[in-house]
Amino acid sequence: MKAIVGERYGAPERLRLEDVPEPALKDGWVLLKVRAASLNAMDWHTVRGTPYLARGSMGLTKPSSAVPGGDLAGVVEAVGAGVTRFSPGDRVFGTKRGSLAEYACAPEIQLAHMPASASFEQAATLPIAGVTALQALRDRGQVTGGTRVLVNGAGGGVGTFTVQLAAAMGAEVTAVCGTHNVELVRSLGAREVIDYSREDFNERDTRYEVIIDNVSTRRLSSLRRVLEPEGILVVIGGAPGNWVGPMVPVAKAALANIFTKQSLGFMMAKVTPEDLDVLARHLADGTVVPVIDRVVTLADAPAALSYLEQGHARGKVVVNI
Numbered sequence: 001m002k003a004i005v006g007e008r009y010g011a012p013e014r015l016r017l018e019d020v021p022e023p024a025l026k027d028g029w030v031l032l033k034v035r036a037a038s039l040n041a042m043d044w045h046t047v048r049g050t051p052y053l054a055r056g057s058m059g060l061t062k063p064s065s066a067v068p069g070g071d072l073a074g075v076v077e078a079v080g081a082g083v084t085r086f087s088p089g090d091r092v093f094g095t096k097r098g099s100l101a102e103y104a105c106a107p108e109i110q111l112a113h114m115p116a117s118a119s120f121e122q123a124a125t126l127p128i129a130g131v132t133a134l135q136a137l138r139d140r141g142q143v144t145g146g147t148r149v150l151v152n153g154a155g156g157g158v159g160t161f162t163v164q165l166a167a168a169m170g171a172e173v174t175a176v177c178g179t180h181n182v183e184l185v186r187s188l189g190a191r192e193v194i195d196y197s198r199e200d201f202n203e204r205d206t207r208y209e210v211i212i213d214n215v216s217t218r219r220l221s222s223l224r225r226v227l228e229p230e231g232i233l234v235v236i237g238g239a240p241g242n243w244v245g246p247m248v249p250v251a252k253a254a255l256a257n258i259f260t261k262q263s264l265g266f267m268m269a270k271v272t273p274e275d276l277d278v279l280a281r282h283l284a285d286g287t288v289v290p291v292i293d294r295v296v297t298l299a300d301a302p303a304a305l306s307y308l309e310q311g312h313a314r315g316k317v318v319v320n321i
């Protein structure tokens with residue numbers, strides 16, 4: 001099969017489209033013909049092997065999976081012994097390391113059925129970014145109708161889902177994004193939009209009950225100043241850097257959390273079949289409409305990863321396979 005391959009850590013431009021063996025089917029696993037994959041920041045991090053301290057889980061000297069990618073949508077080709085939820089021909093979506101390939105083999109528990117009305121490109125956008133947004137709002141933020149939510153970094157993959165899901169929960173959403181995304185995030189359900197290149201949200205006289213910080217562009221003290229005294233800050237994205245930089249906002253929030261009634265902390269999302277089903281229902285009923293920046297071919301996936309790494313993608317970048 002064709003796949004994007006990077007045997008060693010390095011820039012995404014060094015990845016190559018190559019012929020590799022198809023993955024073997026295992027008990028409890030599902031073999032898929034991948035039809036679309038979506039890219040996440042995690043993918044360029046695992047290609048580069050950064051931050052270096054994360055190499056313990058990515059592979060110490062080289063990537064543990066030569067084929068990058070995580071999110072996918074496709075058609076079931078075959079199922080291993082013990083698989084109960086899927087049959088050949090089913091249209092499914094979920095996550096599996098190595099999704100930038102024509103075939104992938106994933107544990108049953110990492111997949112869910114696609115809504116009949118959805119395209120493979122749409123379904124492939126959902127797993128990591130959609131589940132992260134859902135768990136940040138529902139589980140950490142305990143967002144319900146009327147909750148005042150600030151979303152910092154509203155224009156990207158996680159951000160565009162966060163705005164839509166928060167609006168679907170009835171929250172009053174204020175979104176922070178760049179000029180080129182102002183109209184987009186308003187159309188996704190944000191009541192207020194702050195263009196960070198023109199306005200500082202610290203200068204507004206508003207406090208939020210929940211802040212979802214996807215980008216860690218602001219100091220913890222700035223975020224806390226606009227958070228209610230018993231409000232909840234959910235840190236999703238770390239700061240830039242190859243060494244400890246990404247961990248600094250996370251560590252500061254964890255430390256400050258000990259001394260305040262505000263709830264301050266990092267959240268690591270976990271993709272579950274139940275939450276994939278929740279997102280599938282949102283996609284089916286139109287309360288979530290994935291924002292797709294661009295759709296590229298498998299051969300163009302390395303360039304698309306470089307584009308995503310620049311940090312200003314508009315919603316999701318999708319690879320058609």
Ligand SMILES: NC(=O)c1ccc[n+]([C@@H]2O[C@H](COP(=O)([O-])OP(=O)(O)OC[C@H]3O[C@@H](n4cnc5c(N)ncnc54)[C@H](OP(=O)(O)O)[C@@H]3O)[C@@H](O)[C@H]2O)c1
Nearest residue numbers: 041132153155156157158177178217237267268269312313
């Ligand atoms: N904790 C977890 O479980 C988890 C899960 C998924 C992702 N993440 C992390 O979350 C972060 C965001 O992921 P993503 O998929 O949304 O990334 P993405 O698609 O690359 O989006 C990043 C967004 O950041 C925005 N941005 C850049 N500078 C900004 C600023 N100064 N103020 C506000 N927004 C700014 C950009 O929008 P503009 O163009 O409008 O500036 C861009 O769209 C990444 O660091 C990723 O690693 C964490």
